[in-house]
Amino acid sequence: MAEPAKTPALTLTPTTPCGAMLPLRIGTLTLSEVDPGHLTAMAPRQGGALGAALSAAHGLDLPGPGRATGTDAARAIWFGRAHVLLMGPAPDPSLAAQAALTDISDGWAVVRLEGAGAAAVLARLTPIDLRPTVFPPGQTARTEVFHMQAAITRLADDAFLIMVFRSMSQTLVHDLRTAMEGVAARAGD
């Protein structure tokens, strides 16, 4: 006979997409999970003025295609055609009149790859041109990380923000780890 099941504690506890898999440190490179705060997909309404509202509410410039604005506290990242991602703060209610706002805070695994050779790591996984002249800090792309669709934003010369669907976090960490180990082996660390 099975034991009578116990009533579980009635509480919900959160987990993060990458959990115990991160952080990683390999050679000069670190890979860490980012708590992005709120992630809000903003799709400008026809005839709306999202730029002004975003600037007034959050002090952020509306990014054009391939661009990201703001800082770690609050970012606006171009997120594909007709979409801008607000990262950090909860969206100010005033934005709703200018854009369709969709909460996707839990939909993405967000990691930060940092250190000398970070671009060389990504060059093993993404086909986009990462030369500093072409993809400087503030540049973003919806592209591929190996087999996954991803969003990559350059934060600094040697720091990138990488996002993939939450369900793929394990593959993301695996692929980045493999590339980091390859780059570290090349550097001779």
Added chain:
Amino acid sequence: MRLARGGQIDRGQRIAFRFDGHRYEGFAGDTLASALLANDIRLVGRSFKYHRPRGILTAGSEEPNALVTLGQGAAQEPNLRATTLELAEGLAARSQNAWPSLGLDLLAINDLAAPFLSAGFYYKTFMWPRALWEKLYEPLIRRAAGLGALSGRANADRYARAFAHCDVLVIGAGPAGLMAALTAARAGADVILCDEDLRTGGRLNAEALELDGQPGADWAAGVTKDLAAMPNVRVMTRTTVTGAYDQGTYGALERASPAEAARPGAAQETFWNIVARRAILAAGALERPVAFRDNDRPGVMMAGAVRAYVNRWAVTPGQAVTVFGNNDDAHRTAADLLAAGVHVTALIDSRPDATTALDVPFYKGAQVCAAHGRKRLEAVSIATTSGIDKLRTDCLAMSGGWNPTVHLTCHMNGRPMWNPALASFTPTPGAIPGLTAAGACNGTMSTHGCLTEGARVAAEVLVDLGFKPADTTIPQAEDAPYRITPLWTVPGKGRAWLDFQNDVTVKDIKQAAQENFRSVEHMKRYTTQGMATDQGKNSNVAALAVLADATGRGIPETGTTTFRPPYAPVTIAAMGAGGQGAGFAPQRFTTSHRASIAAGAPMIEAGLWYRPSYFPKPGETTWRQSCDREVMMVRNAVGICDVSTLGKIDIKGPGAAQLLDFVYTNTFSTLPVGRVRYGLMLREDGHVMDDGTTARLGPDHFLMTTTTAAAGQVMRHLDFVHQGLRPDLDVSICSVTEHWAQCAVAGPKSRDLLNAILDAPIDDATFPFMACGPVMVQGVAGRLFRISFSGEQAYEIAVPARYGESLFKLLVGLAETMGGGAYGLEALNVLRIEKGFITHAEIHGRTTAFDIGMERMMSAKKDFIGKAAAARPGLVDPDREQLVGLKPVGAVKQLTAGAHLFDRAAEATRENDQGYVTSVGFSPTLDTFLGLAFLKQGRARHGEVVRMVDHLRGIEALCEVCDPVFFDKDGGRARG
């Protein structure tokens, strides 16, 4: 033999290695080939077809003979060229294609059978009897002829892929490439300089030439150091550019240095995709042999290779070397050998007007007509105007001239042009858009000419790209004209070899011509000339000349075969790096994955997702036991299933309802807020694309649910419809699949369970069947939908994914206290079959709304995608196969998916096919197998008995055709 002085080797660093089990020593800087020659090893391999003893022919990647195998077990790598293998401590190489050993190869009997193995022999010999080909001939040939072998096991070594971008890609780092790279780099362009060798310099490393008064190799090292220090330059040695592709994309294979390869985590090789705005091909030239009798004996080598061994590695390939050529370049070989203190037996020049100032026995207007010796060269015969002389010699350095390395320019179907002055082919300008050839690969043969042309071509490219080229000083270097008189073959008896790797002789080419394989492409395939891994780098031009001669045409009229990527062999492991095993595709895990694994659930792949198949309990030994229990648990108590993998698409805006009316067959604009409706979506061609429920969360806010399999397809479809067909609609479409973790809570006790966790309880009045709305779950904002894929009273509850794992555990824990628990995909499938609900097993892309009995869902009041096409007579033909249910009624009680249906009395043949089974499952509720199937005129045949035949599994069963809804036909259980 190693020379006492010179060479670009580090004599202070001895390296031990093994060849065929014997231990030898070399120096840092050696290749396996130079180290073998330094140890006086001449015989290094057996040929492909005749198992003839072969030695090292060249000093580069064009090597046809000296192929070896490295590594043991899974990491075994065959067909590596000894001439490009860097010597590293502990390297252990094995010769190939010999049995039982390299010295005593019993398969050399093939050589005696040569008269029977000539060109086209496969085609002629093995035509009859046909049945013997697969069973006897092919296995025999494969065993006897061939190269090295793989282990057949998965290789655990790492390989990598990578991408690079630049303004100017320079291919080859000889004098032309170095000058081109330097010129481009100084102008500020982003430059990638690739060379297949482990050091830059190209022929400068192999020749005793000076640039600006310093050794050529030193000049190259100096320039390379300058280049490497510039931030806009990437020097990639050990990197072979293997292919030219569309839009300035080049493939390149980089080998890790032995030091890097030994580090943990290192990639052995990296396959690069290089995207360049412009490319400069400075690939140099390859020396070609002269065909004479037994010119394949170990010890017969290319003259340029002999110079390379002497100058770069301080190794003489022989004690008494004979030099034979048809051009001035060959004379350098004699000079370099003399300077190194090596005895030169004779210098033989086929040109009657040749002269030399060297103090060596000199034969002009003479030709080497035969090589003697078997496993090593012992002597050569020389045909002079006065007769045949025989000279004792242990190495022959031969040169039939140089072939520009035009290979990459052919990769997009360009054909090179014949250049009579060079007696070879040069690239056709523009053959690869954006690529310009410079230096020897362009037919410029002097060192000074190469340097100048490299700088000039780079300057042109720079101007084209908008850079301002700086003035470049060209170093002083030799500028001797290239003088050559063609000599392809030396007449005489016996076999004269052209393609060493595929064992093709002059006679084979002539025979092909005689048998009317006169087109160069036919000759190639008939003789296999140039079809080995080296693509005939040494031999194609000479073979062409022989064909031209045999057919009485000139070489340009005869044409040329082309070269395809890759320029040099590329391991599949490098091209497919990262894609082995589970790396083939990303893995998508639900938030409940760990909890399901902990419960012992086997996983099943649904697209990229992993979903639990069933949750075994102690004592259950088969999946059916677990599945049956889980089904009854849902029917009698409550079951929990993670359904997060279903696509969830958030649709917002004033145009949202209109968009839905346009993509669904039925109407959504009439759906009240707080309600859910089932919808059917067609493709433009009128077939069913997907089905699912859509909830109205607000006046301008809908949430669409798709099947797991079609989530991406539906998202793409909506984007297409919005952007392409209805851009007028003010609507936004956003995938929220991953934001929400969603669980089905199904069974008569589902509401009781939910009320244990919801902050505010629900009841049937406020939350009837097909209701939806926001809920609070232990303080977390979630969503609740009263929908049912099981036919029971059921809900789907969603919370942000961060709480997904916790919610699943909580629900399962509570369910277990109520006689329920988690259920997997197997039970989910049985539950929906009992209710006749469809999945993509039924809407598999070739079925219509009519076929599945949902034609009434196609609204007559509005237009929608697929409406017109779905009305075509063929798609509403009553004779079409229609969805039915099946129940076994004969002695055999098992049904199988994929089986076909036949009339009871008809023979089970294709012509009599009446339909097919799409889904089956054993229903513990009804204690019978149930099936869903498509049957011709099926809806009119309920009650009829048909025969199910599964030809693959050998199963036959009699079934009664019935309504696809087997259980609770009026749906009362779901409504509560």
